[in-house]
Amino acid sequence: MLDLPELTLCCVDTREPALALAALQRCMAGIRFARVLLFTDTALVSEAPPGIELVPLRIASVAAYSEFMLRGLLPYLHSSHLLVVQWDGYVTSPGAWDPAFLHYDYIGAPWHDVAGERAVGNGGFSLRSLRLLQALQDPALPPSHPEDLCICQVHRDRLEQQYGLRFAPRAMAAHFAFERTEPSGPTFGFHGLFNFDRVMPLPELQRLLATLPDAMLQGLDGHDLCARLIHRGQLDAAALIVAARRRLGMSDRRTWRLRARLAWARWRG
Known part of the structure; x- marks a missing residue:
């Protein structure tokens, strides 16, 4: 069992919480996290499995989801980092965990259609630091949809230059997770329904x-x-x-x- 007391696991899903719970449980199968949080409409969940905390939340649109991911998570993070997952992305190889991941403020699988280092990355399975969530409260960094593009493209320069935040290099992000790029070996996790036959x-x-x-x-x-x-x-x-x-x-x-x-x-x- 891998102990990651620096890491809080979370998922935000107000449509199909049963699928989100299954993804969280897959992540927990080989890892002990600081906390495990599911933000959801609690009327849709009869009972949470042991170790998973339900946080009441209602979201009316995908744009509202992005705003919550950018501005709403901070009060719930009491560890140095947050692992964000979705129903269609979760930990697949706990043994691929690298402590160096925690040296960065954001890691997500490289986007297949973005060249160079700015391809990092996808938010559906991503690592985010407390420092990042704090910086995103800045009124000069307005939320936009989709939230991963907002962090990694729209506001990346300011996050790096003004706040000193670190985005993982592309090679490390590819070791962390894959989405629409072919993995060269085991990764810590993945994102995307289209990859389910691989995992x-x-x-x-x-x-x-x-x-x-x-x-x-x-x-x-x-x-x-x-x-x-x-x-x-x-x-x-x-x-x-x-x-x-x-x-x-x-x-x-x-x-x-x-x-x-x-x-x-x-x-x-």
């Missing part, structure tokens, strides 16, 4: 896909997971995503292409 045994993935709300599979993330499952020959799992998109009445080009690819793969046997 989850197929039977478990199929059980999850069979129980996920259809709406969770209608976007680009669901499409990309389905496309890779077809490519890998995992057709029964892919069919669950196609069926969910059909139940939603989706007739966009991506969905039709998935249906055609799945049918072709089944015909080829």
